[in-house]
Amino acid sequence: MSLVADSPLARRVAPSPNHGARRAGPVDMMILHYTGMESGASALARLRDPLSEVSAHYLVFEDGGIVQMVPEARRAWHAGAGAWKGEADVNSRSIGIEIVHPGHAGGLPPYPEAQVAAVTALARDILGRWPIPPARVLAHSDVAPERKEDPGETFPWARLAAAGVGHWVPPVPLRDGRFFAQGDSGQPVEALQAMFTLYGYDLPVQGVFDARTHAVVTAFQRHFRQARVDGVADASTITTLRDLIAALPAA
Numbered sequence: 214m215s216l217v218a219d220s221p222l223a224r225r226v227a228p229s230p231n232h233g234a235r236r237a238g239p240v241d242m243m244i245l246h247y248t249g250m251e252s253g254a255s256a257l258a259r260l261r262d263p264l265s266e267v268s269a270h271y272l273v274f275e276d277g278g279i280v281q282m283v284p285e286a287r288r289a290w291h292a293g294a295g296a297w298k299g300e301a302d303v304n305s306r307s308i309g310i311e312i313v314h315p316g317h318a319g320g321l322p323p324y325p326e327a328q329v330a331a332v333t334a335l336a337r338d339i340l341g342r343w344p345i346p347p348a349r350v351l352a353h354s355d356v357a358p359e360r361k362e363d364p365g366e367t368f369p370w371a372r373l374a375a376a377g378v379g380h381w382v383p384p385v386p387l388r389d390g391r392f393f394a395q396g397d398s399g400q401p402v403e404a405l406q407a408m409f410t411l412y413g414y415d416l417p418v419q420g421v422f423d424a425r426t427h428a429v430v431t432a433f434q435r436h437f438r439q440a441r442v443d444g445v446a447d448a449s450t451i452t453t454l455r456d457l458i459a460a461l462p463a464a
């Protein structure tokens with residue numbers, strides 16, 4: 214299949230064989246990733262290797278160069294096992310963007326300016342073609358909190374939001390107060406789990422702050438309250454989540 218770029222921002226196309234037909238629709242999510250590899254060249258090679266069985270629609274290099282690898286109409290293989298708002302086939306519902314970055318293992322450096330600008334422009338371009346609501350522009354860690362931590366807590370979600378990409382409220386500053394952590398249980402924990410579920414996270418509401426809950430709180434912090442990523446549901450985390458829910462458009 215010859216690949217024609219869907220985005221006018223794609224500098225070139227580098228087709229990946231790793232895609233299939235979408236099994237569920239509509240396309241109404243965007244998932245952002247980091248490659249977590251040493252170089253863009255090695256990430257590009259992996260995303261084109263049939264044996265890797267991974268791909269993304271786009272790869273954004275550190276200098277802002279954008280390569281399209283899979284047609285937007287097709288199902289790329291970037292999200293794997295995970296769920297959001299009860300949908301487990303995230304790949305069928307989403308456009309996937311891989312961002313060249315060494316990841317947590319590489320010390321989680323800041324994302325270069327040119328790369329952030331390119332990701333923002335690409336996301337805006339994609340949002341112009343597909344009915345993706347702001348609150349469904351997500352981190353890989355949001356949809357797979359126990360498996361994934363990308364694009365990580367140095368990813369500048371606030372800047373994307375300022376450009377109209379994603380759902381965002383200013384995080385509530387860190388402060389003392391009541392908090393919940395792994396091992397706690399009871400009605401307040403159940404209420405907290407219900408709030409995360411309401412926002413979209415895949416989390417059983419059962420009243421025990423378990424490993425899964427810890428992972429969801431951590432994922433939330435990586436995206437929405439980056440000042441401290443520790444999986445503890447402190448007052449700042451809970452209030453930021455409450456504000457985000459309150460800022461959702463009426464269904």
Ligand SMILES: [Zn+2]
Nearest residue numbers: 246247353363
């Ligand atoms: Zn990822």
